[in-house]
Amino acid sequence: MKFIVFILLAMGSGLINAQEPVSPLVPDTLEQRVKPCTICHGDEDRAGRDAYYPRIAGKPAGYLFNQLRNFRDGRRYYQAMAILLENLSDEYLLEIAHYFSSLKYPYPEAAANTLSPEETQTVETLIHSGDPERDIPACSACHGKALMGVKPFIPSLLGLPHAYVAAQFGGWRNGGSMRGQIPDCMSEIARKLSQEEVNALTVWLPAQPITAEPAETEILTTELTQRCQTTLSGEGFTR
């Protein structure tokens, strides 16, 4: 019986495949299929130059895949993304994640650093050493020495617009960004920072020149691996 069903299914899918739309007018490419994404996230000329929408080109694929699913499934809240992704499958989202991850677009010029020398000093200490007394890890401990993220799950911190970085800190601190993910390490860490530190970070990060690619592997400490396990796991993710 099962065998017959299998044959019927195979025949059925063959028929459907034969009917799959192929048009000489529209390129059969992922680039064409993801037009709904690039209207905001930009193509080669605009990637990362928009005032708000983050650059997704070149970000680690596992990170993009997790975020696409988080938006679709309501764990990360952003209405436009939730509506757009509602009816897409994990398989397709994975393909889309790999596509954007593979793009090597030029980065925008770094923004001006308007911080005072003292503020810059505070930020650079947080970036490279954290604050063990407040249990704040160094940003570079997870996001890589160059802050360009670590494949496959950890995003880069550079090349993003100020407004986007500020909005993410706001979301983490108010619990609005990631809903229901426990443990959510960035919410927990962002709440430990003072408002002044957050403000300084959101100016400093977009002001950094980009000199590296996302790191291949940097081994996280056991403690950080434990603390950020939701970020570091991606069920269904394949390279």
Next chain:
Amino acid sequence: MKQPSKFRLAGKQQVAVFIVSMLLPLSSVAAAQPSADSNAEQVQRGEYLARAGNCMGCHTTRGGKPYAGGRELVTPFGKFITPNITPDSETGIGHWSEEDFWQALHYGKGRDGSYLYPVFPYTEYTKVTRQDADAIFAYLRSLMPVTQTNPPHKITPPYDNQFLLFLWRTWYFKEGVYEPDDSKSEEWNRGNYLVQGLGHCNACHTPRNVWGASQDDKLAGGEIMGTYWYAPSLISQREAGMGEWSVDEIAKLLSTGVTDHAVTSGPMATIVRQSLQYLSTKDMRAVAVYLQSLGEKRSEESSRKIPPMPERVSRYLALGEPVYVKHCQGCHGKSGEGVPGVYPPLAGNRSVTMTSPLNTIRSVLYGGFSPATAGNPRPYGMPPFQHIIRDHEIAWVVSYIRNAWGNLGSLVSPEDVDSSRGNEF
């Protein structure tokens, strides 16, 4: 000549029965096999039927555990929270019997005998046969129990009154399993059963009166409660009536989400992804045959006389053209012809010209992909324009496409665009 051989056969059967009964005490597992098999088959059938009824669609939150409930359904009568229907004994339906389930599905009564709110579409499910209901129950019982307590409904007084619900039922609820129409084909009857019963297409594709009751089983279209989407008429030639479509094309749209001339969008795209794409070829065909029979045939008089356009109106429409050229033409074409199977045509597209402009406005505001289905796993999509152009430009361009290339539709104002926003996300 025949008699002796019959006897011989009977004799053989007796021997076989004897041997089997000898084996029974030795191997109770083997003996239990037939009934276990039929149970597995029932569960499998139940799973299929639960898909056809899209129970999961309401009884699962976004990203939540399947069938554990918790989804909010917003209606003018209050906020309803769907219950957990996994077999958890504390928070789900672990204590329910087959009969309890039948009471809910067929009579709209809870396990404690209370009347259920028709937001649970028992007004349609009452048409489901006992055999199918039992199979769905067997499937739900086979799920992994999920312990999840969902918040209670927030029903707006006075609608929280059981007596009012009793009156509502007396007036609007007609209990009864589907009765086949012998004058129609078996296929048509199967389609009717699926569309009007389990599929509960009526829950959206029908106008509702002030008491939230569907206007009988005519699929005449209506705004979907709490969603800001319009479910078009499945009868009218001016909306989504499919009287002039081939059965194959209807089946293709509903199982893959896209055809050469049409795509599903909004809540319908979700129904295709969650439910319709899983229907067997035979059942999908039956649904298509039934839907085709509902649709009006094109009549001669339907060619409407187009009155001359006042100067003021054509000036307003002209505002939309540059917006169209800049943002829409690249995909939908110079003359709104679209690209078959990829980007829907806008010229002659009834979902563009139908009386309610809601769906078109929402497509422009929010964009969307057609659903990823087995038949169309990597869909193309439309970008959201809510961040790209302003409300008055959306009003211009929607008015424009409703009246270009021979289309004819009412004009849309920026206020119409603004009032089309909002949803459950």
